[in-house]
Amino acid sequence: MNPSNLPTQEWPAEPKVQFGPWACEPPLDDESEAFRQSLRQFATKVMRPIGQELDRLSAEQVAAKGSRLYEFFSQYDKLGISLELLFSLSDEQRAVMFPILFEELGWGDAGLAIAAAARMLPFYMAAKMGNQFVLKEYSEQLIGCWGITEPDHGTDSLDVSQQLFHSQGRYGRPNCTARVSDGHIVINGQKAAWVSNGSIADLCVLYCAAETANGPDPQHGFCVVVPTHLPGVSRGKPLEKIGQRALPQGELYFDNVKVSIDHLLAGPEDFKRAVYAIHTDANLLMGATFSGVARSAYDHALAYAHERKQGGLPIIRHQDVARRLFHMLRKVESAQALTRRVARFNAFEPVPALQAAMLAKVTATEHAFEVASDAIQMFGGNGLTCEYPVEKIFRDARASMIEDGCNQVLAIKGGYNLINPEWL
Template sequence: MNNTAVLQPPRAETFGPRPFARWDANPSVRLGQLGAEPPMDDLVNQLHQTVHGFADRVMRPIGRDLDRLSAEQVIATGSQLWSFRDAYASLGINMEALASFPPELMPDIFAILFEELGWGDAGLAISAGVDLMPHYMAAKFGNEFVFKAYPEELIGCWGITEPDHGSDSLDANGAIFHAQGKYGRPNCVAKITDGKVIISGQKSAWVSNGPIAELAILYCAAETKDGVDPRRGAVVIVPLKSLGVSKGKPLEKMGQRALPQGEIFFDNVELDIDHLLVAPEDYKKGVYAIHSEANALMGGVFTGCARAAYEHAYAYAHERKQGGVPIIRHQDVAKRLFHMARKVELSRAITRRVTTFNMTNDMPALQAAMFSKVTATQHALEVASDAVQMFGGNGVTCEYPVEKLFRDARSSLIEDGCNEILAIKGGTLMIDPDRLTPTA
């Protein structure tokens, strides 16, 4: 008797929404708002529709108007930046709300939330994202003091890069340093003494929300009884109304002009030791943790930015006529749109996949978060560039939205670690020491 199981073909009706025989004679499927998205949980779908409507009605017009202002005007009293912040707060997206969602839904919620915010306006999306950082990371590190001492309504920021230390600030274990390289003098140092943390120095002009922030999660070198060691730094929660804190002017920049960025200075700022979130012995873990979260967030935001550029180009290709037909009828335009859509899908897929892995694994994979950030930001620049090209001369004018999207996307290749450094750092994280041949 032959015991080999025979694989029977599944019944036709198990495939797709309709049996093959009832397909249209000329089959064609229109993808949804999020592309080739499988059915979502009702709760996730409700959040998606709410945030999408907010991004469309609130973020896009405000982001467009803020883009045309000076950096000082953006943060001034009466600026629409504050209207955005009030409207976003009314959505109730805070740590308490996020903690109420079923854990299995969190990867989808995180990825869709930041994609929709990025679709609305990348600069405002990042402002909203870094707002969460002090309390979000305090929760990750199991610190209850921050929640008891400081309300979530405070505007948050993340201070890590310094005037003399950019992406290398994210390389706490020195994995990518040249053998003859030296970190040099830290620009900001936290002196840790019995019961106190005393901070001196400055953070660079690239602190997102820096000019308006009220609470910072600060990453800096630490001074202990053994001296100053930037590789054994400290993570400190700093209320920015503390005595000795001051701020520089908001930064004028090419893209993401709705996102206030600027220097923060610390002149012997003294805090109780309760504000120390991560001690020097755990500093590498602290950098690893926040960088994993930040790079995943960037993946979501710039998937949304790329999608916005693609959608504008797609609509324009149906409206604009050349040679007597809509330009989408021209083969090169159709081909270009295909590759733009493909890149958006790839960015979305890798961001969702990485977010799911990192939220369900015992420890997040930083190199995977870097996959998401590098892929989504590079694709956002390429898609936005193609959109500008498709709009032709109109694409480089301020009357059309794609030139702003191109500028916003260009900045992203440097934010949260420039992509070249992330690729090198990510490569070192992929080394398997068990496969290396011992050197003589």
């Protein structure tokens, strides 16, 4: 080899690469890049203004008909991102498109991103569980929600196998139960105030315990799509909370609600599969969404570090600011890379790995919170004010370490799923 022909000879004398908006992202194919660009435009022009406006309203004002939340849903529908489109993609395409979709929605606004995700869950789970009746009977333009968490049962609702219970622990009586009677599923009880879209939903994909002759059995339940206009369904007040205020959440109550057996997605024998399925996809969705939230916080901090001057220089010239930005970007990139790796892994596995989705969710949500906290520190006093966006991102990120399973419990359950029985 002739040393004079080495590739480095073509580099500048002082090599340096300037990152674009997606930092270490390798080039996407043309279709995927066009998809991302359209989502970024939507996130910038629609989601951020609407999310910021809704953040300043009361929970009841957000949920009220005529609020800009419904404008968001209408504009989102115009993107044409339907279940039919998602399921028409190859496994390879979906493994690329799904993370991009929720990364960009999360970059726009965390609360609106989760509202969009919860909206589609009844239809998504109907497709996954093979219920054609629900898919044909109801329009995707309806608003869906996911009812699993209960006043007395939070993350333990996701631990159907009860791996995590203390030897002296008991689940206690479920707050919501169902039984089959004369071709109908009869539902009684309530779901907690944390049901995303619960205060506005037209359809609920409901997970509840089976009522048996020996009492409620939380390990053998029902997964059923429930239209919320049915007699006996009522709602609590929309929940006031510190972050994700664009996402309406609230209780659902069921008083002898009867829904035809056609709406059943999974009965007692398939209940654990149904919980596993939605939990795996929800955790991956959270990983993608909060990778986008982390990038949003980093983008704001990076821009501000170039604009803000202290000591006569832009603060990015100060050592500790540069160091902090480096570690913020490291966390953003690691969250995104892990989430996309898990999306690809689970797309090609006959049974997706729940513990892999948990890795993505826990990593992305914790990194999003840490990056948002660092962004506030970089903005200084300005970061604490409502005039700048990072205080909202920080509040939005905080809930992520609790929703869809609190991270501490997910880590224990995910750790147990690493056990190899052949090694014991």
